[in-house]
Amino acid sequence: MEVKSTVTEGVTVLTPTGRVDTSTAKAFETSVMDAINASKKIAIGFNEIDYISSAGLRVVLMAGKKLQASGGVLVLINMPEKIFAVFKMSGFDKILKICSSFEEAKPFFN
Amino acid sequence: MGNLTKILVLDDEEDTEDLFLQKFRHQIEDGIYEFSFATSLEKTEELLKIGRPDIFLTDINVNGIDGIDLISKLRKEYPLMRSVVISAYGDINTLRAVMRGGAHDFVIKPIDFNDLTETLRKTAKAVDKLKAAEATNMKLVAISNELDVSAQLQKSLLPGNVVKKGNIDLYAENISAAECSGDFYDFFWLSDTKLGIVIADVSGKNVSAAMFSIIAKTLIKAYSRVYESPAECFKNVNASICHENVATMFVTAMYGVVDMEKNELTYTNAGHLPVGLVQPGKEPVFLECDSGMALGIFEEVEFSDNVHKFTPGDTVVFYTDGVTEAASKTGEEYDYERFTAALRANTKAPPKILNQEIVKDIRKFTAGAPQSDDITILCLKYRLRIMPNAN
Numbered sequence: 001m002e003v004k005s006t007v008t009e010g011v012t013v014l015t016p017t018g019r020v021d022t023s024t025a026k027a028f029e030t031s032v033m034d035a036i037n038a039s040k041k042i043a044i045g046f047n048e049i050d051y052i053s054s055a056g057l058r059v060v061l062m063a064g065k066k067l068q069a070s071g072g073v074l075v076l077i078n079m080p081e082k083i084f085a086v087f088k089m090s091g092f093d094k095i096l097k098i099c100s101s102f103e104e105a106k107p108f109f110n
Numbered sequence: 111m112g113n114l115t116k117i118l119v120l121d122d123e124e125d126t127e128d129l130f131l132q133k134f135r136h137q138i139e140d141g142i143y144e145f146s147f148a149t150s151l152e153k154t155e156e157l158l159k160i161g162r163p164d165i166f167l168t169d170i171n172v173n174g175i176d177g178i179d180l181i182s183k184l185r186k187e188y189p190l191m192r193s194v195v196i197s198a199y200g201d202i203n204t205l206r207a208v209m210r211g212g213a214h215d216f217v218i219k220p221i222d223f224n225d226l227t228e229t230l231r232k233t234a235k236a237v238d239k240l241k242a243a244e245a246t247n248m249k250l251v252a253i254s255n256e257l258d259v260s261a262q263l264q265k266s267l268l269p270g271n272v273v274k275k276g277n278i279d280l281y282a283e284n285i286s287a288a289e290c291s292g293d294f295y296d297f298f299w300l301s302d303t304k305l306g307i308v309i310a311d312v313s314g315k316n317v318s319a320a321m322f323s324i325i326a327k328t329l330i331k332a333y334s335r336v337y338e339s340p341a342e343c344f345k346n347v348n349a350s351i352c353h354e355n356v357a358t359m360f361v362t363a364m365y366g367v368v369d370m371e372k373n374e375l376t377y378t379n380a381g382h383l384p385v386g387l388v389q390p391g392k393e394p395v396f397l398e399c400d401s402g403m404a405l406g407i408f409e410e411v412e413f414s415d416n417v418h419k420f421t422p423g424d425t426v427v428f429y430t431d432g433v434t435e436a437a438s439k440t441g442e443e444y445d446y447e448r449f450t451a452a453l454r455a456n457t458k459a460p461p462k463i464l465n466q467e468i469v470k471d472i473r474k475f476t477a478g479a480p481q482s483d484d485i486t487i488l489c490l491k492y493r494l495r496i497m498p499n500a501n
């Protein structure tokens with residue numbers, strides 16, 4: 001698992017790759033928390049993820065809560081059907097913003 | 111640095127001791143080396159026991175003692191000590207024999223003290239590393255023992271594997287991937303005719319997950335006595351967990367109440383996987399239900415009760431994603447298609463057999479790959495009640 005980080009139009013876009021599971025969740029958490037400390041506008045792209053376990057979901061959830069508390073914005077983008085099913089199953093789609101693309105997510109950051 | 115290295119020298123030449131003390135006087139004064147000397151095997155063994163040297167420096171042949179034999183013996187007795195052999199014979203075969211005997215290094219006679227200094231420095235460094243590794247290893251062993259105890263404690267909190275009473279025939283099993291499990295199941299009698307059943311999966315694994323799972327398990331059981339409706343029970347469990355959940359952990363869970371008077375299962379879902387329904391000779395299905403959010407995330411969440419009316423022979427299957435997401439050697443997931451096939455092949459099986467057949471099928475699929483997640487399955491077969499006064 002690696003986390004690519006780019007800045008587009010003032011939004012930090014994080015793209016984890018491979019498997020986000022118990023063994024890699026800590027590294028994912030560090031990358032996400034570093035990004036949150038540096039920026040209030042975060043998008044996480046899920047297009048290069050093969051698998052996300054509950055430990056990974058916890059990191060996403062924590063990021064959402066942290067940003068919400070500090071007046072920031074988190075949008076989850078480019079989510080394949082299979083990953084979306086995981087978010088829907090656990091009910092996370094109700095409290096996290098999920099958009100199909102960065103373009104669609106843009107209004108949330110303005 | 112600051113580490114004192116203790117060196118035992120075995121040599122039968124008389125001036126060795128004086129020579130060493132002279133050549134290494136700076137290191138001795140600075141507390142880097144401490145030397146002891148022996149000229150016989152008896153003295154060597156005594157000093158090994160008392161002094162516990164880090165480095166054993168020996169001539170290849172001292173008063174008829176075979177240095178190579180000796181160091182290979184000492185290597186086993188004192189695994190944290192390293193030996194350096196002094197040899198008058200510099201030929202390759204002798205030196206190979208020395209190294210094969212377990213020496214860390216060698217020096218050639220007559221001793222070049224610059225070379226010996228460098229050799230001792232390197233050997234001391236190797237011993238330091240060895241000791242550090244051993245210390246880390248000891249810590250790991252201690253942690254591992256602690257984990258084993260925690261795992262035992264957690265296992266002891268599970269209610270057992272079997273319920274057989276009235277119409278109910280239940281079998282449940284938890285196979286954890288780490289020492290402690292993030293999954294748990296539970297069952298408890300709410301009255302003579304009502305059995306509560308729970309399956310849950312905590313985010314993460316091992317100790318943190320186990321601690322959280324104990325909180326969730328206790329709360330569910332406690333609230334199940336207060337609220338008859340599973341949905342009401344979960345609403346209150348959720349609020350309690352949310353209240354002080356700083357670590358943002360969460361748990362997906364399914365809780366059902368089997369009512370033997372009404373012949374039905376009332377269940378509620380907090381972000382967990384759908385219940386499987388297996389009926390003799392029929393295609394297995396997964397019960398559609400309204401799902402609330404996983405427990406521990408959001409304080410104000412509503413849950414809903416869903417009802418399944420039992421027909422005799424029905425088996426409901428509660429499970430965790432360790433089943434559907436079990437990964438093969440190539441990273442493929444077991445998934446619902448294979449899971450359904452395993453259920454289809456065992457529609458008439460008693461719950462224990464059904465449970466074991468699913469696990470067997472997963473094991474076959476994942477052969478050669480490490481178990482990545484906890485696997486928990488609870489099967490409850492609802493049998494036809496034979497009324498004592500029926501004819």
